[in-house]
Amino acid sequence: MSFIVRQISRTAEGREIVRPSRFDKAELSIGRDPSCDIHLPDLAVTLQHALVREGANGTIEIAATAGLPFDVDGRQTERADVDPAKGANIRIGGHMLSVSHGEGEDAGAVILSIERVGALSDASEAKDEQKVFSLAAAMPSKRRMAWTLALIVVALGLLWPITAFYANQDAKAGEARPTAFHGDELWSPGKLSIAHAGLENNCKACHVQPGVVVADDACTACHTNVHDHADPRRLAAAPARPGALGQAGRAIATAFNRPEGRCADCHIEHEGRTAMPVTPQKFCADCHTDLSKRLTDTKLLDASDFGTPQGHPQFRPLIATRAGETPTVQRLSLDARPLEDNGLKFPHALHLSTSNGVARMATTVGARYGFGKSLVCADCHVPDAGGARFQPVSMEKNCQMCHDLAFDKVGPTYRTLRHGDPAQVVAELRAFYRSGGPARPFGLDGMRRRPGDFGATRPPSRAASADAAIRAVFSEGGACYDCHRITRTGPDDFHIVPVRLPDRYMMKGWFDHKAHATESCESCHAAKTSESASDVLLPKIASCQQCHGGEDAHKAVPSSCAMCHDYHQGDVAPHAVRAGWVRGEVLDSPRRRAADAMKGTGS
């Protein structure tokens, strides 16, 4: 049998060079050894790799000699029979042997065409310079990474929240949404205030419709009893016309579907888990600056900023100018030096002196009533439960320890006249004389009588009879007269002008005494020099302005309107005071303490 071996190589241009050799042998050796019939200079081929020999029925047999397999038509084997008429491709190492049968003058011979098909090394293979030398060879493509990341962000940051919004069925009137993380919470720019913490995971409770601002309906769904600041028509007429910039801002806001005057304009949310922020001053000043020029019939005085001159009117406390059964009460500016008539005669200076009889009296009874060497404000003015104001001053609690109304002693017990009831006083004194008691009642010139001094009391100088005693007690120098104004309409018809001590002067603004505990009383109230009860002892605005300025003032206490005034005014302290807000930070408040306590127990 003849084998024709065609060694094929290629020039650089790709042209084939065929070097045929003919073997008239029954068996050919294949290997890397140069002595082999078919020499394959290929390190993947062993020195003696395989044998090709004549098989039965015109086939040829190929068998590995070193136990290393080869491929026949892609199948790995160590032995194969090949029909040259059908042909086959045998791969050994990097070389391909194509088997075919000869035609024409080569008829009857088996042709083995041999060509190197594998590069001799990896580096010798064709390389795309741009790619292999670049990091791109070791990385996924930037385009793929970009798309992947962008799609992840869109899915998490856009599709999930929107789906969560439309899936939310629990938004009606702030119902609780099941406790879980909902996709739209990813959009929340900050925690809700303490008051709204329950709505934290229920965006739709306030953001009812996509693309529509938080409307007042969403607020009033829960806040059912909030009242308006004023008549809506007057409210609409009150704001100052904005300047060019302001108008541009309004135009933009309108273009973006943000109407003016919503609850959310003032009540700003998503500012963190604190009390709700205080309404900025500008929301008040927008209307109240030069309000009188726009609402010409308003009784309100213009106000723009507490700290600036003319920025806030002088205080106008509610003052009783005439005492009586129906006293005359007026709001009067402190600049007008108003005189108060509350029905009582009470010189503060006399009682606060450190050297007069009052002081000596205080020393005497001090141990029993907790006085010092002289009286101080706090001996009579006791803070009320909230600390903002004071408990009412009363005869029984605050005067009687010195100004007692004792007129008789039966055994160890003193008999006293009934305070607040002149007819009863008359009746008591008449009964005293009728019962034939001691010749004279004592001490009803009372002002300088000291409790416990009963035995030392000198006999009354003027009252020799019941009539005289009654007259004396209601007259100058008498126990009633020195503190009260008395009218007489008949022989025994004495009347006391009613005393009404105000518990609050500033009805439109809020003043909290507790917040000013670091100050002395005298630093604001000139009580020590006040000789008459008609002096209004309130400080003027200038006194406050020593520490308080407007919202942006560089004073010890920058104070926006909300520190003293509430938009939705009620009987309680303004929201800012209740929440303990000062310029963006909660200092101390019941709510804050409650929140802290909750945090403490939660952790």
Add this chain to the structure above:
Amino acid sequence: MASRGATGRIAGPAGARHEGFLRYAGYRWLKIALIVSFVAILIYGFHNPQPRPNGGSWYGYTLGTIGALLILWLTMLGVRKRAMTSGSWSLKAWTSAHVYLGLSLVIIATLHTGFQFGWNIHTLAYVLMMLVILSGLYGIGAYASLPRALSDNRGEMTQMQMLESLRTLDRQLHDAAQPLDHRFAEMVRLSLDEDPFAGSFMTRLTGRYPRCGTRAAQAAIREVTGDRPALGGDPLEKVDMLLGRKEAALSRIRQHLRLKALLEVWLYVHVPLTFALLAALTAHIVAVFFYWG
């Protein structure tokens, strides 16, 4: 250098010194970016929104709008760089503006946040933006320092010349190994069959190839030849010598790959994160208008 000087004289004073995108037009865009940042900070200082600075104040919206438009424009460099032109809107001018205005975005966007951060889409957009800017900063540093190292390492060779020298060594190795028996041939093939460009992202960045086939082949051969006298004519000696040369060629290529990787790696952060940022920015804006306050 001499030829550069000569070119400078011919081209006139303007061409006397190479002007990169950083110092383009006497740092024009650096100055503009500084002015923009300074003005933004100044207004922020005087602006006093209640209860605290916020992306939702008028100034917050203004900064946000400027920032978003700036991000879109900065992204357009990817489109713009594919078309080279000259003049004041040359690619160099554009790149210069891209770098400096991109850096001013740190100020603009940070002020836009009002320093309010949280686990939400808004802060995600901010963080992605900062990562893009940081990677860009790295890129500037890399472009400023690495090309010299790259050129030093290459030693006047082109990439293809480096590859060609490797191929030549492979051919010589292949030829020298022909007489070796199968066991040694397999050792040599360890080196020949190794892809010099294989290796993960980290391999490229560190330049460490602990499983180098060439080194393994040389070690295996030296284990055999180590205690033999070098008589010359031993094909193993020649293979050993060739493997040593190949290792030197490889280490040069690997250093080249490492420097190129360091030069390119920032783009694999900069570009994909830019698109993630665009997505987050879209979500941020949609969120604001969807849950319109």
